[in-house]
Amino acid sequence: PDVKVKKELLLSDEFLLDALTWEGINYRFPIPVSPEIANQGFSRPYISHLYGGSLRATFPSPSPDMLEWHGLDDWAFLNLDYCPHAPTRPGYSGLHFSPHRARGTWEKLRAPLRTFVKLASSQWVYMGQYRLVPGKSLTTTAWMEQKPEVRKTWATGLLNKQWGSNVLLRVWFRKTKGVEYEPTKEDFADATVNIKEIRKAMTEQDIVDAYTCGEEVLWTLDSLPVE
Known part of the structure; x- marks a missing residue:
C-alpha cells in the first residue's frame, strides 16, 4: 500500500540523524520474499481474530486461551500518526516514540517483537521481528x-x-x-x-x-x- 505519512508530523532531520545515525537510517535487513508478499497489508480486526489481543493497544497481549493455542505474545503495532518515523518497508530501521521514560529492563525490550506498521487505512504490514532499543530523548x-x-x-x-x-x-x-x-x-x-x-x-x-x-x-x- 501507499505510505500515508503526514509531512507536518515529521521530526527535524537534525534530530533523526542524531538519533539514528547515517548507518542506522540506511540499514536494510534482507527480506527473502517478493515485494508483493512482503508488503501485503492486513486489517487489525483480521489479525486480532486470528491471534487475539486488543484492536487498539500498541503492545497487545492475547488472552490466555489464545496464547495456549499459538504461544505468540510478542506483538507490536506502530501507528504513523504518532510514530511517523517507524519502518515503512519490511527490514527497514526506524524510530518508535514513547511519552514514558525508556527503560532497558522493560520486559518487552528483552526479545524481538512481531512488528506491524499501519501504512494506510486498514493496512497493517508485517515489517519483521524488531528489537526496540532505548534511544535518545528529545531535550x-x-x-x-x-x-x-x-x-x-x-x-x-x-x-x-x-x-x-x-x-x-x-x-x-x-x-x-x-x-x-x-x-x-x-x-x-x-x-x-x-x-x-x-x-x-x-x-x-x-x-x-x-x-x-x-x-x-x-x-x-x-x-x-x-x-
Whole structure:
C-alpha cells in the first residue's frame, strides 16, 4: 500500500540523524520474499481474530486461551500518526516514540517483537521481528525545535487517549498540588476514576508546557530489524 505519512508530523532531520545515525537510517535487513508478499497489508480486526489481543493497544497481549493455542505474545503495532518515523518497508530501521521514560529492563525490550506498521487505512504490514532499543530523548531544546503540529499532535493524544493517561495525571498533579509533589500509586488509582473530569479540566497547552520546561520527556526507541 501507499505510505500515508503526514509531512507536518515529521521530526527535524537534525534530530533523526542524531538519533539514528547515517548507518542506522540506511540499514536494510534482507527480506527473502517478493515485494508483493512482503508488503501485503492486513486489517487489525483480521489479525486480532486470528491471534487475539486488543484492536487498539500498541503492545497487545492475547488472552490466555489464545496464547495456549499459538504461544505468540510478542506483538507490536506502530501507528504513523504518532510514530511517523517507524519502518515503512519490511527490514527497514526506524524510530518508535514513547511519552514514558525508556527503560532497558522493560520486559518487552528483552526479545524481538512481531512488528506491524499501519501504512494506510486498514493496512497493517508485517515489517519483521524488531528489537526496540532505548534511544535518545528529545531535550527541551529539541522539543521546541519541532514543528507546532508535532507538539500539538502529541499534546492532543496525551490529553485524550488512554495511552496518555499517566502523563496527563502527572501534569495534573503538578498543576493542582505543586511541581514538587510526587504522586503515589494510590494517588494514580484514585485519580484514574475521575479521568474524564480531569481531561476536561486540562488543556493541550498544559501538556505542551510540561515538555517545554522539561518536566516530561519524549523518548525514542530505535526499531532494529533482527529477523
